[in-house]
Amino acid sequence: MIENKNPSKTALSQLGEFGLIEHLTKVFEIGQDTTIKGIGDDAAVLDFKDKQTVVSTDLLVEGVHFDLAYMPLKHLGYKAVVANLSDIYAMNAVPSQITISIAVSNRFPLEALEELFDGFALAAKHYQVDVIGGDTTSSQKGLIISITALGYAQEDEIVYRSGAGDKDLLVVTGDIGAAYMGLQILEREKQVFLVNPNNQPDLDAYSYLIERQLKPEARNDLKKLLADLEVHPTSMIDISDGLSSEILHLCKQSQVGCKLYEDKLPLDPQFINACEEFQFDSTTIALNGGEDYELLFTIKMEDFEKIKGNPHLSIIGYINPEDEGTHLITRENTQIALKARGWNALEEDND
Template sequence: MTRTELSTIGEFGLISRINQQFTPQLSQTIKGIGDDAAVIDTGTDEYLLVSTDMLVEGVHFDLSYAPLKHLGYKAIAVNVSDIAAMNGIPRQVTVSVGLSNRFSVEAIDELYAGIQAACEAYKVDLVGGDTTASRSGLVISVTALGVVEKSKIAYRNGAKPNDIICVTGDLGAAYVGLQLLEREKREFLENPNMQPELEDKSYVVGRQLKPEARTDIVYELQDAGVIPTSMIDISDGLASEILHLCTQSGVGAQVFEENLPIADETYLANDEFKLSPLTGALNGGEDYELLFTIQQSDYEKIKNSPHISFVGFMTNQPDQVELITKGGGRFPIQAQGWQHLSK
């Protein structure tokens, strides 16, 4: 029997392979695998949204610098972000944890204190879950449930040529925050008496350890009367996500470097590592901002929003997804973010 290594197809190849084996059988299943959340028709004027994410110790987080309370908060936030990426409102979550015997009752209390804080912040109820033993460290699996009016749902595949590409917040901070934390960990291992040098780095470190889901944008768009033509959250980097929208919508894109939102704190932190802030913005990931497209006629409704940047537009050339640099150069956008299931 031929053996194919997972690293040869990657996470998205694996998802596609699984998806090819399953065709929804029930009329209530409106959308299955392939978007930020599954979409289920409940027979009302709203769809039910369902999304699941897993965080695994040593893969998604490092407990040497990730406080358990922050980790609990992040576990909820990244799942709520998937509901927001469908233009939906989160309602309930379930949380399942795999625990080794190195964790005390007090440590688990701390984890769930973060979960509770996130539930309060996003106005969701914890309604269930599971606990089990783990021999490979801490594992957290969260399922988020939400709702969206049928007429307002936003999929990844609805973008049209000339739609405006929008990004919330700022990009690349979580990536450079991770670089700082990894640097401090290395230095601590070499000298356990050292003190962390993270003064004035609270913004970028916080963006890594305790990201926020942009549910506020869902309400803002609703109040403005704007329904995105396509939408996705930025978990694997802007480049990866814009390629998802283009591939599923059958369009191309032009993204302008000068319009990408990058915070001053991110620029300063990148200087320490001699890194390009553009690299983190395009490929860093874990920003959990929203990337979406709107019709040009909706631009006037949100053009003054302090939370939204207009970074480019979709085109009718699906084979051309380009970054336009400040100097006028054109470069194909390629997904070079974190590769799941790599060797």
């Protein structure tokens, strides 16, 4: 299913493990002051001095988290890095290093892995993180990617999921739901292609949605944005599994409830049009879609004036006491209990 317009295909066995690692990691440069030693020894050496270190790991499995029928390998490498860095930004920290491990089957030639690593390198350069190590091994069933991200912050800057308090405002960056609709469009075009391989899809009307699915960006702007506004979030989480799921995580960790307002959800016009075309309820998709990599956070009520009207931020609700529950307030002013209906990898795998 891998599109490879280059007729030359180099078997990985020609290089061996160490030759392969040396070949693929040439694209990575060291730029962080905290990196003392990167790739090339038994372990990397880092020095964060008086800062707190944050660490996050993600695993991506072919056939569960991505489909190479429509996911170019360069985009996959980029997205894999973004997904991990988003977790670091969700701690209000600055990412500085990543490690990359892959398990790969013999159906992948060297040229395919070069594409994947070009994506890793592009993301590392864009987000100014060093690639400092990892591992490669063989796989019986396809491609598996594991990335660990490291970052740092001053102790008083770090934001946890557990800090939301009564009457705090619920705020989200950007817009939500678009990545899920991009996936639906790609899945539809894949089915059309399988029936008629000569069909060339016209995807111009869905360009934003497809970009949100294939090449998302992490919110590396929020830490500075809030610092400039003199706003410190009380809690924060990234939106990878769907807005409702993340709100419930945040409320559980903070031992609070919330009211979320349907008419305040930030939705892109292209997203709304695609929902109408697919006959999907836009609110349901926005709440449960996932893979937006936006940031959901809470702020004190007194900071309302500081962020009001900011084009990057939407106030979508507020925190209330735990015994009042977690509810969506519809446009008709009906109160509905929030449920996490986001995509669950384990459940999907067992179906």
